[in-house]
Amino acid sequence: MKDTITSAKVLVEALPYIQKYFNKTVVIKYGGNAMVNDKLKMAVMKDIVLLALVGIKVVLIHGGGPEISTMLNIMGKESKFIDGLRYTDEETAEVAAMVLAGKVNKNLVSLIQQNNGKAIGLCGLDGGMLQVEKLQGEVDLGFVGDIKKVEAAPITMALKNGFIPVVATVGADKDGQTYNINADTAAAAIAGALKAEKLILMTDVRGLLREKEDEDTLIHKVRVDEVPGLVSSGILSGGMIPKIQSCVDGIKSGIKEAVIIDGRIEHSILIELFSDEGIGTLLY
Amino acid sequence: MKDTITSAKVLVEALPYIQKYFNKTVVIKYGGNAMVNDKLKMAVMKDIVLLALVGIKVVLIHGGGPEISTMLNIMGKESKFIDGLRYTDEETAEVAAMVLAGKVNKNLVSLIQQNNGKAIGLCGLDGGMLQVEKLQGEVDLGFVGDIKKVEAAPITMALKNGFIPVVATVGADKDGQTYNINADTAAAAIAGALKAEKLILMTDVRGLLREKEDEDTLIHKVRVDEVPGLVSSGILSGGMIPKIQSCVDGIKSGIKEAVIIDGRIEHSILIELFSDEGIGTLLY
Amino acid sequence: MKDTITSAKVLVEALPYIQKYFNKTVVIKYGGNAMVNDKLKMAVMKDIVLLALVGIKVVLIHGGGPEISTMLNIMGKESKFIDGLRYTDEETAEVAAMVLAGKVNKNLVSLIQQNNGKAIGLCGLDGGMLQVEKLQGEVDLGFVGDIKKVEAAPITMALKNGFIPVVATVGADKDGQTYNINADTAAAAIAGALKAEKLILMTDVRGLLREKEDEDTLIHKVRVDEVPGLVSSGILSGGMIPKIQSCVDGIKSGIKEAVIIDGRIEHSILIELFSDEGIGTLLY
């Protein structure tokens, strides 16, 4: 009996957080370890079903690099790299689209359904959701897309009808050519189009650390205007830069706040949303 | 961190129960110790706000005998008893209506609002909700009402607009005369009119016990057709008879199931709804 | 037959007035003699039911000083006065809330229902409708509230669902402490929040008189910017000042016009609304 009373207290303590996000949109970029480890994966699915049930509009965005690599391997397709970055030729773009939209995406949908959630699997081609042009950068990476327009109707339709939209980050240009899209960027663009309350980027690190390697120096909050200073001081560097940049872009296009959390921690999403301090580095 | 992960797990474990009652109506008869003890009272309020937030349609029905007695005392009004039962003369009926609808009811509304819930306080006079005639029994108890019709529109309007309806069990007859109504009976009648998923009667006992005084002999489940046998065997007796009878009547008029729980246990409502076995005696 | 034809003509003559207020909101502050005299009371109830029926959105706001005094007397509670004004201590505030929301309010609801109208009784605590702070004035009058926010949702919900909202002017501050509120002020604040077409204040005088004691000198119309001049000239004085000030405040916050009428005249509300000249002093 004691245990159940304790449990009830935990539920009741979640009240103010549920109230805070009630009827608000939360976009989750799912990836990294949390997508590979089965126990973590199942915890994420349960978190998401719970959030949807208590009235939060959850949108799940995912990539799926490892699954794409595995499939390319099986197909005997060699990967080409330029300056350490994978070059996406047309065939690779098509395989990626197939794996993301047909395998990873539908598996996630299936897992949510098994947990008695209701989900619809979409990709950027559905309803012309992600309209891209070829990404122009210093290096030509092939069929990697730069999002020019987000048509949010398929997502809002799903949310309005009680479905959790699960979105594979594949897009097309005006000629119908398929492109692969960076999932962090896509999540930020979609969250911006939805004017989301929060964008959550799941990663495999604790967040932004003031001193590398020391997780106790986690920076809990960063104002958007502090970002340049963090870069010049070297605290923000490497792979964290594009992630933080996605958050900054999202906030500029209408997201209220964005947070980078450690997907290696079980139930990291719930802990982030249902505690005062959160669990990662918040951009606002 | 460990604690927060544990908390998150508790939340996730509540998932199937939330799903079970999602968008269903649960009518709670609030009374007894849970209404007198401040800590219990606050726990009940939090339970109710949480239930409403996760998409359960909660209706709170209450009486308030002690507050009525206190007011009658202050007013210097002597109470008349017949065979140990209070006789409700016209003045008493009016004082009761005032205390229930103006004091107890609005206090509960205020407490829910303070917990960031949204509540509307109603009584059986609002919208002609509880239409009564004088209760005909062996003994004339005065202005005690027998419900002839429940006009549920004010309650369903409140639920549809996101308010928790809090209802004081006062009614009127065709001539507008005010009557007091037994709160258990009223809760069952309202739950029946709403075709509620569950009626919860809060009491100050563990439930129906096979052997009096031994709480370990709690009967968890009782089929409606087993009730006469329980009476004849003496297991069901005394004040429990009318409570169980209210449950039986409610089930016959459309409630799916009814349960008698021990309001002295903190968060008894949550525990009842969010566990497999429940906490009290279930009628079905 | 002649009589019925005459009656029909009266009905038809009301047409343009009904058209004028059709689907508009009219807030009525009910009080004074019209609330004490049974014949007048019944006429007011019928007027209100008629207005609601012909498509006017009627909101009834009431205080109830005499009933509060009577209850305090019965309870043996002595009243404290400061400079002739009643001091509202905590107990008085609670008794007032109980009497207004539980007795006066529900009696009015019951009377409307008996006249085949549909009414819902509310107070400022319901849905957090009237959010107050302690009124700051030259003299400390205790728990008298100054309205900081009107949350109109409970009222508009009732109107939308065909109910006449009857509102007792009790409010609460952030800590849930109950306050009494001046009913004229509350009616103006609510009418302002509803952007009402008209605010009607029922009083026990003919209106604003150019020469005191001479009812033939009734001033029919006053522009808001004429009010200061009327005060400095002494025409507007005494208890009329706060009433007129409520009207002025209401107009500034969005009411189209406000009128002070003589509640001692039977059907004064109908006469005011359904005649060209009206019956009292109109502020615009």
Next chain:
Amino acid sequence: MKDTITSAKVLVEALPYIQKYFNKTVVIKYGGNAMVNDKLKMAVMKDIVLLALVGIKVVLIHGGGPEISTMLNIMGKESKFIDGLRYTDEETAEVAAMVLAGKVNKNLVSLIQQNNGKAIGLCGLDGGMLQVEKLQGEVDLGFVGDIKKVEAAPITMALKNGFIPVVATVGADKDGQTYNINADTAAAAIAGALKAEKLILMTDVRGLLREKEDEDTLIHKVRVDEVPGLVSSGILSGGMIPKIQSCVDGIKSGIKEAVIIDGRIEHSILIELFSDEGIGTLLY
């Protein structure tokens, strides 16, 4: 002041009648003297606008024999009669349609609009409302239609959008041929299709009289099953028979009750609806 109070009392006395018909459909067959006499006509228009305003769904059905005759005269068209009944040849049918739908109908619409009502003029061709076949009788009367189907959508659309539908009783067969239709019959058929609360047939007599010529012997109420007896006893005879028969047919197809009133009395519609006894002969 006394007069205005009296007027207010008249309004209040109308309350229960307005409540009785609120949101119900009343179909009025307009014709006879009330359509010729300008004072009566204006009174009918005002009655109708008032009924619509107080929430009654009024449908106005009209013929227009005199106006058709006048036009035929002007056009130099000679009328053919068989056994005293006008024979409607193709040209006459077309002139009738034009006069009814283009002159009488639109004049009524215009009068309602001038009284600040909202009206839409329709005929049986609009939306395929009145689908007829050639009336088969002992005598061939030409293009006189027998209603086979009522498509009520244009009428219900108008009512739902706050317009008073005014309907000229012209119809068409499957080949698009235009037919004239008896207005009493059409009104009954439309009222039946609408499941109207009441069908009112305006005539130039007091109603059904027990003794011809003696208006004091007006029969106030007739049960449908009493009609055959009234015919065999000779009380019901002549032109009254088809009118009563239309009422009986209408009741059989879903109207709650039908009444024959004296259109020569000013405001006869209001008096019928807004008094206990009514003014004419009620079929039920």
Next chain:
Amino acid sequence: MKDTITSAKVLVEALPYIQKYFNKTVVIKYGGNAMVNDKLKMAVMKDIVLLALVGIKVVLIHGGGPEISTMLNIMGKESKFIDGLRYTDEETAEVAAMVLAGKVNKNLVSLIQQNNGKAIGLCGLDGGMLQVEKLQGEVDLGFVGDIKKVEAAPITMALKNGFIPVVATVGADKDGQTYNINADTAAAAIAGALKAEKLILMTDVRGLLREKEDEDTLIHKVRVDEVPGLVSSGILSGGMIPKIQSCVDGIKSGIKEAVIIDGRIEHSILIELFSDEGIGTLLY
């Protein structure tokens, strides 16, 4: 089989044009030869039913000069002319209203219904749609109306409920006096009030010709600001001026574009809407 495949290809080629006008409003001023010639008339009806079916909101506006003249002739009414323009006296205005609203209008409705379309016939009196004053010009032409206000509610109600509104250009002034209105002007005013995608004026000429008599010099597109130049150069002259002016006025009040087409060509409406170049002279 070959033929049916060819037919299917034609349908498919219409796709982009249907998509272009899908859910948009197209107002058609119907008149001239297309209204007199039975084959053309039937083709117009079919075009309109098709447009409505594929999701275009079609509004049909019509005059009917020839039918009015015929009726005046039959009635033996002599017409008065001033400077070659017909003078509309009161009787003429009434006959015109009757013929337009009761004969021409309802015939069109009937034809659409026979083609399985759904139509409602309206005139400017219905719902106070066309509110006019007496047209003030150099010459007094009698009861010819100048539109002061378009009340579009009856039209939008019809469109929303799946009916094709057919509108006779008759209006009324404040006193309910009936006026005749130029149909081109009325069509432009209605299209402007509806913020139509396109106004189509059907005429008996190919459009605006650079060289009179030479249809090969058809001007396909004219910018609104080119109109004055075309007048001063003499290319735009005579009866074309008021037509073009109606288009210009319409565009200024919110129509996207207007086009003058040759109603003598079968299916000219479809050809205009469902081809790249159109068939007439487009104003934009």
Next chain:
Amino acid sequence: MKDTITSAKVLVEALPYIQKYFNKTVVIKYGGNAMVNDKLKMAVMKDIVLLALVGIKVVLIHGGGPEISTMLNIMGKESKFIDGLRYTDEETAEVAAMVLAGKVNKNLVSLIQQNNGKAIGLCGLDGGMLQVEKLQGEVDLGFVGDIKKVEAAPITMALKNGFIPVVATVGADKDGQTYNINADTAAAAIAGALKAEKLILMTDVRGLLREKEDEDTLIHKVRVDEVPGLVSSGILSGGMIPKIQSCVDGIKSGIKEAVIIDGRIEHSILIELFSDEGIGTLLY
């Protein structure tokens, strides 16, 4: 000009067929040559976009055997056959799901979008749409599903929001195991659940022929109760049997009629729907 008039006539001739299917549901099983040949494929896409545009609710169901085989080949996965039928092991089921839902499905969506249609790609896992058990037959074919329940909500949601649902016939059992499903069977089950007006099965034959090899002996119509006779007479045999059986099953579960058409003919869908006789063999 002559050509455009002819084209317009073709459009107008389609009118009655469009009216026949307006707002009705048509389920198309897409497959065979029409899915392989690029010209045919584009014609199908255009047909579908046109149907959706003219107000027909089109649902596109597809398999994709050839694409699955190609992928299995590339992956070096050998296929196992039992009695000439492919055995679907777990890995094959997963590859099939990925290819169907991620490649074939999204390509179709993309093609529709390029033709300015609006499409959403779904599979049987989305929203738990196709709930299957292992197909029980004489031979164990592995993970081939037998549909036990169709949850049509994702499809009806798409239709209601103006999207063409494109459905890959993949399903899951209670444990979330993925199954491949015969596309004809799935199309019939979905059409049945939607109570479709018509099920169209695209094949690579002319239809059911009375004499094999002679297309002139095409049987245009078959009543459901004639099917057994056609089997026993040998006219219906081989691969046609399961196709016809799917049609029969569909009709029994609520489809109005089903038709087998020759997908090798360009625009076969349009020709079937927009001609009196149709193009294939109709089951009813």
